[in-house]
């Protein structure tokens with residue numbers, strides 16, 4: 001595993017242009033709330049000669065098209081670089097890329113993409129120009145590329161060993177509720193987190209929970225979020241997963257699963273694209289934005305396992321300006337598992353069997369992410385399981 005300092009150096013070496021703005025002082029930028037976080041002790045990135053330079057130079061070889069203030073990358077160039085097959089369909093509106101890493105479908109003018117059958121929302125709609133399809137450099141490098149071709153990330157963070165699991169809400173903050181069924185989000189998230197901790201410990205990970213009982217971690221919500229970052233950052237977490245349950249009252253029909261990463265700098269969140277919503281893009285990157293590509297890879301792994309196991313409706317991989325993710329110094333994902341406002345899903349969530357299934361899916365997703373990183377960093381061996389492998 002790379003220590004935090006060299007981890008940041010790796011990120012800087014891989015994405016010199018993109019991360020130039022992500023210097024350690026960026027977290028106190030006046031445009032962002034939550035400045036003065038207890039996570040100010042982020043080590044500065046020392047220049048390193050990194051073996052990922054081959055991947056880096058392949059990325060740098062992609063031509064950039066400037067349009068309307070955006071930096072765009074052509075999918076034709078991406079296909080050529082990866083050696084992937086490219087097909088247009090539906091009167092040249094839908095583009096499919098197929099290669100060793102899977103199948104990606106994009107639509108002209110849309111943010112929605114299908115990656116190996118899973119829904120993913122880009123930070124900006126694709127752009128069609130002169131018969132070719134483009135996406136923003138940020139979307140390509142920080143969201144899609146890690147899923148299409150993780151080898152372009154180079155020998156990055158090493159296999160994760162310390163996992164921080166964050167049961168959402170707690171204490172005076174119950175989170176979402178289904179009052180007729182007597183369900184509180186804070187109780188369900190803690191139960192899933194404790195189940196997940198056991199599963200991961202069996203597999204040899206060091207696991208830290210941000211809370212292990214029904215409490216708020218600070219005098220108010222903001223202090224609570226900052227305390228959660230602090231726990232993860234002090235533990236030198238290799239990844240952070242925040243567990244939540246969703247609600248859309250008075251809508252009781254909506255169901256399904258969403259996975260979120262922190263919105264990439266300069267892009268709107270998914271909410272920011274909603275009808276009559278304002279552009280909520282933040283210019284300065286948050287601490288956690290340093291790990292955007294790895295957060296996307298982690299989100300995709302969790303997404304695939306949760307949808308595959310629970311068979312919930314796929315509401316997609318999305319982004320938000322999540323206060324609990326903002327100050328983290330590691331790849332981080334927030335999972336909105338199912339809707340408590342939908343009685344059918346809430347009844348399932350109320351059963352220990354379902355929560356165990358959810359914990360197992362999350363453990364599998366973390367395992368798949370860890371395996372992907374290990375394939376890229378063969379020098380970091382898998383953790384040694386404490387006991388024989390679980391029966392599942």
Ligand SMILES: [Zn+2]
Nearest residue numbers: 168175244245
């Ligand atoms: Zn929540």
